[in-house]
Amino acid sequence: MVDKNKDDKGKYANVNGLKMYYEVSGMGDPLIVLHGAYMNIISMGEIIPKLARIHKVYALELQGHGRTTDIDRPITYPNLADDVAAFMNAVGLSKADVFGYSMGAITGLQLAIRHPEKVNKLIFCSGAYDIEGWQPEFKNLIPQMTVEMFLNMPFAEDYRKLAPNPNGFPALVEKLIALEKEPMALKEDVKKLKTPVLIIAGDADGATLEHTIAMFRLLGGGIMGDMDNPLPDSRLAIMPATSHTAVITQIDLLIAFIEPFLKGEMPKGFFE
Amino acid sequence: MKKSNYASVNGLKIYYEIHGSGKPLFLLHGGVSAGEVFDPLIPTLSENRQVITVHLQAHGRTADIDRPLSFEFMADDIAALMEYLNLESADIMGYSLGGGVALQIAIRHPETVQKLIVTSTPVKRNGWYPEVLEGMAQMNPQTAKEMKQTPLAKLYPEANWEVLFTKLGNLLKQDYNWSNEVAMIKSPMMMIFADADGVRMTHIMEFFELFGGGQQDAGLDGSGRPDASLAILPGMTHYNVISYPPLATMVKIFLDASLPDVKMFYDASLPDVE
Numbered sequence: 001m002v003d004k005n006k007d008d009k010g011k012y013a014n015v016n017g018l019k020m021y022y023e024v025s026g027m028g029d030p031l032i033v034l035h036g037a038y039m040n041i042i043s044m045g046e047i048i049p050k051l052a053r054i055h056k057v058y059a060l061e062l063q064g065h066g067r068t069t070d071i072d073r074p075i076t077y078p079n080l081a082d083d084v085a086a087f088m089n090a091v092g093l094s095k096a097d098v099f100g101y102s103m104g105a106i107t108g109l110q111l112a113i114r115h116p117e118k119v120n121k122l123i124f125c126s127g128a129y130d131i132e133g134w135q136p137e138f139k140n141l142i143p144q145m146t147v148e149m150f151l152n153m154p155f156a157e158d159y160r161k162l163a164p165n166p167n168g169f170p171a172l173v174e175k176l177i178a179l180e181k182e183p184m185a186l187k188e189d190v191k192k193l194k195t196p197v198l199i200i201a202g203d204a205d206g207a208t209l210e211h212t213i214a215m216f217r218l219l220g221g222g223i224m225g226d227m228d229n230p231l232p233d234s235r236l237a238i239m240p241a242t243s244h245t246a247v248i249t250q251i252d253l254l255i256a257f258i259e260p261f262l263k264g265e266m267p268k269g270f271f272e
Numbered sequence: 273m274k275k276s277n278y279a280s281v282n283g284l285k286i287y288y289e290i291h292g293s294g295k296p297l298f299l300l301h302g303g304v305s306a307g308e309v310f311d312p313l314i315p316t317l318s319e320n321r322q323v324i325t326v327h328l329q330a331h332g333r334t335a336d337i338d339r340p341l342s343f344e345f346m347a348d349d350i351a352a353l354m355e356y357l358n359l360e361s362a363d364i365m366g367y368s369l370g371g372g373v374a375l376q377i378a379i380r381h382p383e384t385v386q387k388l389i390v391t392s393t394p395v396k397r398n399g400w401y402p403e404v405l406e407g408m409a410q411m412n413p414q415t416a417k418e419m420k421q422t423p424l425a426k427l428y429p430e431a432n433w434e435v436l437f438t439k440l441g442n443l444l445k446q447d448y449n450w451s452n453e454v455a456m457i458k459s460p461m462m463m464i465f466a467d468a469d470g471v472r473m474t475h476i477m478e479f480f481e482l483f484g485g486g487q488q489d490a491g492l493d494g495s496g497r498p499d500a501s502l503a504i505l506p507g508m509t510h511y512n513v514i515s516y517p518p519l520a521t522m523v524k525i526f527l528d529a530s531l532p533d534v535k536m537f538y539d540a541s542l543p544d545v546e
Contacts, residue, residue, distance in 0.1 A: 203502040209486035213473050224401040225468025225509040235506035236467040240522065241497065256518040257506055266507055 010067070013090040015083050019164075021067035022087065023059045026052025029120075029262075030096035032084065033059040034104025036126075036248070037176050038155040040066030040162055044101070046251045051099065054259065058096070060087060062107065064172045066162050075175040076182055081110035088118055097262055099123040101248050102206070103179070109186065112195040123258055125200040126207070126247045129186040129218075133211030142180045147173045190218045196233035198261040200254065202242030212236070235261055281352035282345070287333035288326045288353065292318030295386075296362035297527065298350060299325045300370030302392075303440050305424060306332025309367065309514055316520035321527070324362075326350065328373065330436045332428045341439040343448075347376035351384055363527055365389035367514055368470075369440075379453045387527055388457065391464040392471060392510050395482070396449035399475035404510075411441035455482040461500040462526045464519070466508035476504070501526070 009023040023041055031051060035044045041059045051057050062080050064070035073079060084107060088096065097120045100108030105127030112119040128134055134142075150156065150173045160166040197219050201212045216222050219234035237257040239250055248254075260266070276289040289307060291314050299310045299317075307325030317323050328346050330336035339345060350373065354362060363386045366374030371393025378385045394400055400408075416437035419425055425433070461483065465476050480486050483500035505516045513519075 198506060200506075203480070203485060204497055209477060209480065209502075213477065216467070217473070221467060222473040223468060224403055224470055225466070226470075226511060231468050231507060231509070236504055237506040238502055238504035240462055240464075240501035240503040240526065242501075243497075253518060253522070260507060266512075 012067075013087055015086045015090055016079075017071050017073070018063055018083060019069045020083065020087055021061045022091075023048075024056065025049070025059070026055055026057050028055040030093055031055035031057050031262075032088075032093075032096050032098045032108075033057055034062065034084065034098065034100035034107050035059075035065065036102030036104055037179070038065070038150075038153070038159075038172075039101075039103075040158065042066070042162075043155065043158060045249060047099075047248060047254055050251050050255055051258070055097070055262075058087075058091070058093070060084065062104070064168065064175060067164065069164050070168055070172060070175075075172075075179050077106050077110040077179070077184065078114065080107040081114050084108075084111050085115040085118055094118070095120050097121045097123070099125065099258065100127070101125045102127060102244070103176075106184070109190070109197075112193055112197075113186065113189040116193070116195060119195050121262060122195050122197045123200065123261070124197050124215075125254075126202065126205050126244055128207040128211055129184070129190050129215050130211070131182070131184045133207045133214075135206060135208055138206055142177075145177045145180065147177070187218065190215060193219065196235075196261075198235045198237065198257065200237045200239070200247065200257055202239050202244060202247045204241075204243050205247065206244040209238070212238070231266070279353055279356045281356055282349050283337050283339070284329055284349055285335060286326060286329075286349060286353055288324055291323040291325070292321060294321040295527075296322045296324060296354075296357075296359050298354075298362050298364045299323060300346075300350065300364065300366035300373050301325070301328065301331065302368030302370055303444075304331075304419075304436070306334075306428060308332075308427060312515050312517075313520040313523065316524055317527075319524075321363075324357075326353065328370065330432070330439055333430060335430070336432060336435050336439070341443045343372045343376045343443075344380065346373040347380050350377055351381040354384055360384070361386050363387045363389075365391065365523065366393065367391040368393055368510065375450060375454055375457075378457045378459055379450065382458065385457075385459045388459045388461045389464065389523060389526065390461065392466060392469050392513050394471045394475050395451050395454045395479055396475070397444075397447050399471050399479070401470055401472055404470040405444075408441065408444035411437045411444065413438055451478075451482060454479075460526075462503065462523070463500060464503045464505065464513065464522075466510055466513040466516075467504050467506050468509050469513070470510035476502070 013020045040061050048059050061068040063075050098108040105124045108122050112122050147170050156169055159169045216236040220232040221234050225231045274289055274291050278285045278287055301307050301309045306327040327334040361384045364374045371390040378388050413434040416433040419433040480502045483498050485498035
């Protein structure tokens with residue numbers, strides 16, 4: 001197998017009929033990183049090397065993305081989540097923390113729902129748990145999406161550089177448009193979730209603030225905390241002046257949100 | 273380098289400290305505590321600005337006078353202190369009670385406010401959780417006695433806790449709703465809350481909606497940004513929100529952003545803060 005990645009971090013795992021590309025870096029407790037739609041390990045940017053300073057990071061490329069092959073199967077969140085679970089079995093990971101951004105966040109959520117024993121803590125960054133949670137203008141755009149609309153996006157060029165089949169981009173777009181139309185409705189599953197979740201979103205993100213806060217409430221958040229009451233295991237972080245695409249570029253803030261959550265730390269206050 | 277002094281304004285001998293030099297930033301503390309609550313923020317914020325902490329009426333080193341404690345009076349005190357210090361305008365950050373004072377400065381003296389940061393503060397009384405309102409209703413000379421055993425009493429030996437608790441109790445008993453006035457504020461604003469704050473999550477959304485927040489994604493070019501920005505800090509409460517380690521940097525980035533970028537300062541590329 002020709003590895004297009006020069007520094008030898010990259011490997012392939014056979015997962016549910018996919019040749020899944022992944023990179024392992026860093027030392028520490030295992031942390032799986034799942035990219036957003038049309039993204040790959042490279043376009044996730046600096047967050048991966050920063051997380052690898054204190055974690056053993058497993059960065060995956062999901063079906064049809066980056067260097068991972070596409071196969072004759074729709075891209076659905078349950079499929080993507082089952083791929084991550086099968087990947088964990090393939091590399092001998094029984095349980096890990098998971099950081100997912102956008103499509104990767106929802107994949108991580110489905111992983112925690114379908115394979116709860118595999119997820120220690122989940123960082124759910126810029127996602128939604130119900131199709132109704134997207135901003136109205138995005139919701140209105142979904143039925144009008146066509147493959148042509150995506151062919152000249154900057155990530156189309158990335159695709160051709162990395163993909164095993166450089167001509168496969170239109171087929172990927174078709175599958176991702178179908179994914180947007182998936183009738184996602186995970187409220188009851190989120191309510192039953194035992195996994196601690198850190199929700200991160202921009203204050204002007206793709207999901208409405210109301211939806212993000214509704215998710216926090218389903219996880220036991222949205223209550224008052226004080227010096228005597230323990231806080232819920234799940235946490236909510238909203239980044240100021242931040243859009244959906246900018247969330248993943250705010251590395252220092254992401255790390256500041258993520259590390260205390262994974263360590264279970266609570267900052268001390270003036271009165272303590 | 274810290275300079276501390278008293279200024280005579282509105283019949284009050286108000287205590288203030290100045291840290292650093294440059295553009296002025298007032299930090300207005302919450303009820304009961306005083307300016308020292310901002311200690312975790314001062315080193316970063318005073319790197320390139322003049323940070324002014326103030327002890328509000330009857331708090332810390334500022335003695336009480338024969339006047340009820342009110343958000344409006346305290347706002348007028350800060351406006352008068354600005355004049356005393358020959359400042360035409362300043363950035364203002366307020367926490368809890370001080371956030372209410374900051375909002376009232378922007379309402380009553382809009383020309384004096386550059387950027388506004390409101391932390392853990394509602395725009396109406398029932399923005400607080402009922403438990404918080406109950407706690408406020410219990411502020412009286414009896415509960416003030418419990419203060420004498422606390423580190424705060426050592427920090428402010430001159431404080432009269434009976435008077436402070438009585439006046440705070442009276443202030444916080446009164447209903448208010450500033451939604452209409454707050455919606456008119458023109459200063460660039462950042463609002464900051466804890467994810468387990470004493471302010472109800474529903475009210476945080478209402479507050480943000482006054483500035484068009486929570487309605488849409490900002491888009492790739494940021495053109496869909498609301499007029500204010502919102503930060504919610506994970507794993508924090510009303511009482512420790514100021515101690516959130518990255519908060520000083522978050523505030524500094526907002527204050528340093530030039531005006532055209534102020535609505536999308538996080539979308540612009542950030543310096544590495546490590």
